Amino acid sequence: MKNILIIEDEKDLTELLVFNLEKEGFKMQWSYDGLEGLEAARRDPPDLIVLDLMLPGMMGTDVCKELRKDGRTSQVPVLMLTAKGEEIDRVVGFEVGADDYLVKPFSMRELLLRIRAILRRCDSQPASAAEGGISIGDISIETERHRVLSAGNEVELTSTEYKLLLYLAERPGRVLSRELLLQNVWSYNNVGDTRTVDTHITRLRGKLGKPGDLIKTVRSFGYKIEE
Structure with missing residues (x-):
């Protein structure tokens, strides 16, 4: 319960x-x-x-x-x-x-x-949680420990920020729409404001510092992460 x-x-x-x-x-x-x-x-x-x-x-x-x-x-x-x-x-x-x-x-x-x-x-348990982790540029995600490093420094993320970063990192180079992110990160189906995604991306980039620039905006569509 x-x-x-x-x-x-x-x-x-x-x-x-x-x-x-x-x-x-x-x-x-x-x-x-x-x-x-x-x-x-x-x-x-x-x-x-x-x-x-x-x-x-x-x-x-x-x-x-x-x-x-x-x-x-x-x-x-x-x-x-x-x-x-x-x-x-x-x-x-x-x-x-x-x-x-x-x-x-x-x-x-x-x-x-x-x-x-x-x-x-x-x-929900991320599919990659059983693996060692994911690294893209200076961003490292230790999935077993739910730990994120940016340029070698540990970054404190909320559970939503962590899942958003992990979802992007598991699909490097793939353009992901705001609606898709709402469905798979927020578990919303036809409910939710796509500006929620924008606000979280902005905050996530800020916490990651310079490596946060790896999260790219695809105008009028969504986001992707790539080196």
């Missing part, structure tokens, strides 16, 4: 989410305060966190930053909720390490689709 932590200050919404997700077979925890939610995540790391952007105690962005810095929670996927549909909120959410975002109001069906897609993505 998967354990989900909801950090959301709207009590009516939280109760609705808890009720519906428990019906779907999830074990639920919840908090109405950002700082208390962070402590709950550290005390008993869940399989997924649904995190509101605007919270008392500590803002959702700051909670996400702290989650990513803590070894106990650094790989826990985060689905961020926001009452705003502005581009800046989406970008900021991804920059602090959120795996996906959902704009209020949303349907329970859409929330469930996102949650299940994230959990499938985290449960």
Whole structure:
């Protein structure tokens, strides 16, 4: 049974989410305060966190930053909720390490689709994981340890960033559309914003530094990685 932590200050919404997700077979925890939610995540790391952007105690962005810095929670996927549909909120959410975002109001069906897609993505084992690893230029991926080196320096990636890099690296030179990446990295089928891919690619390149230039943009289509 998967354990989900909801950090959301709207009590009516939280109760609705808890009720519906428990019906779907999830074990639920919840908090109405950002700082208390962070402590709950550290005390008993869940399989997924649904995190509101605007919270008392500590803002959702700051909670996400702290989650990513803590070894106990650094790989826990985060689905961020926001009452705003502005581009800046989406970008900021991804920059602090959120795996996906959902704009209020949303349907329970859409929330469930996102949650299940994230959990499938985290449960899936890359096909190359049994092999020693992959190297492209100055980027090395140690698949058994889920470790990435860029020019010899270890790079801390979120679970989504890691899977995105691995998916590209397993197909060097092949042009991959944004839709294909959404399907195979995010596990979305006809659901999801292709700008999600663009934002993650930008963040991934930034973390990799100069070797990140190996990830090429193919105008109006998608991305590829090659030396």
